[in-house]
Amino acid sequence: MGRQRLPWREVAIREIRPETPSAKTLVLDVPGWPGHAAGQHVDIRLTAEDGYQAQRSYSIASAPGEPDVELTVERIDDGEVSPYLTEEVGPGDGFELRGPIGGYFVWDPARDEPVLLVGGGSGLAPLMAMLRHRRATGTAVDARLLLSARTLEDVLYRDELEELAADGETAPPVVRITLTREDPPPGWSGFRGRIDRDMLTELGLPPTERPRAYVCGPTPFVEEAARLLVELGHEPARVHTERFGPTGG
Amino acid sequence: MESGSLHTDGNEIGGVLAEVFAVEMTAAGRVCQSCGLDSQVGAHRLYHGAGFVLRCPGCGELAAVIAALPGRNVISLHGTWSIARTSE
Numbered sequence: 246m247g248r249q250r251l252p253w254r255e256v257a258i259r260e261i262r263p264e265t266p267s268a269k270t271l272v273l274d275v276p277g278w279p280g281h282a283a284g285q286h287v288d289i290r291l292t293a294e295d296g297y298q299a300q301r302s303y304s305i306a307s308a309p310g311e312p313d314v315e316l317t318v319e320r321i322d323d324g325e326v327s328p329y330l331t332e333e334v335g336p337g338d339g340f341e342l343r344g345p346i347g348g349y350f351v352w353d354p355a356r357d358e359p360v361l362l363v364g365g366g367s368g369l370a371p372l373m374a375m376l377r378h379r380r381a382t383g384t385a386v387d388a389r390l391l392l393s394a395r396t397l398e399d400v401l402y403r404d405e406l407e408e409l410a411a412d413g414e415t416a417p418p419v420v421r422i423t424l425t426r427e428d429p430p431p432g433w434s435g436f437r438g439r440i441d442r443d444m445l446t447e448l449g450l451p452p453t454e455r456p457r458a459y460v461c462g463p464t465p466f467v468e469e470a471a472r473l474l475v476e477l478g479h480e481p482a483r484v485h486t487e488r489f490g491p492t493g494g
Numbered sequence: 495m496e497s498g499s500l501h502t503d504g505n506e507i508g509g510v511l512a513e514v515f516a517v518e519m520t521a522a523g524r525v526c527q528s529c530g531l532d533s534q535v536g537a538h539r540l541y542h543g544a545g546f547v548l549r550c551p552g553c554g555e556l557a558a559v560i561a562a563l564p565g566r567n568v569i570s571l572h573g574t575w576s577i578a579r580t581s582e
Contacts, residue, residue, distance in 0.1 A: 251512045282501025288509040302506050309569035386516040464502060486537060490502040 283378040286492035287344030308377035356479035359387035365462025388418040395426040528555035
């Protein structure tokens with residue numbers, strides 16, 4: 246008893262890492278951080294000098310157990326918060342944060358079930374926390390990621406994804422990418438176009454393997470991917486979804 | 495704008511629900527009194543307006559209304575909610 250309600254904490258940016266032309270990862274110092282589970286998010290709150298406040302949710306991209314809390318922020322051009330977080334702030338700047346938050350869109354490696362990850366754009370962030378956690382725990386649970394990105398340049402954590410998928414030490418995850426807005430570069434062996442049944446089928450882990458699926462991205466992407474998974478025969482209760490919408494900026 | 499394009503889902507209000515209920519709520523179950531669907535709060539549709547409106551992912555029936563007022567949050571629940579909390 247006497248459980249604390251979710252407190253707002255003052256946090257400071259320690260480092261900023263560019264990820265793509267429009268996305269940056271903020272590495273945060275969070276005093277008293279209680280630790281998190283893969284897939285959870287935080288709320289952040291910015292307060293202007295006149296007292297106006299804006300609040301947004303961001304997925305935690307770093308793995309549980311890592312010392313840092315990392316958030317990847319994609320700039321939405323007409324957004325209210327993301328242009329500030331991607332263009333204006335620097336190391337030492339701070340804001341308020343509360344978390345970790347969430348229990349539905351969370352992956353627990355102890356479940357020992359295969360995992361099917363489907364991400365659209367910056368919806369990769371919480372799925373990356375899962376893949377990073379999977380590597381850190383050394384579990385050989387079958388994991389497959391299908392990522393939809395506009396262009397190859399827009400793929401978050403691209404080098405790390407390649408390393409993860411090539412890792413020979415433990416069973417590497419299967420990573421497949423589909424590009425929706427450009428002609429693929431020469432030698433491209435990934436998919437092209439919007440996510441569809443064939444891609445999900447080729448990705449593997451059919452319903453008979455009873456995977457747990459995590460789908461994250463913009464609302465229309467998530468609706469479509471979740472619909473396709475259920476149509477392919479996956480149990481709706483095993484398809485976990487997280488959407489971000491027009492106010493996400 | 496396409497209708498329905500303004501929704502996200504119940505994950506987004508995990509923070510405000512945890513503040514009010516002092517427990518993680520996105521994994522809580524809710525049975526819809528309209529269509530009978532049993533689904534978790536995180537899977538519900540969330541509509542943004544002056545506050546938030548949470549709706550059944552199956553039929554769109556009202557599940558909760560969340561009003562953020564200065565200094566307090568007011569939540570009205572609809573349907574049958576099942577809130578589990580690990581005992582200590």
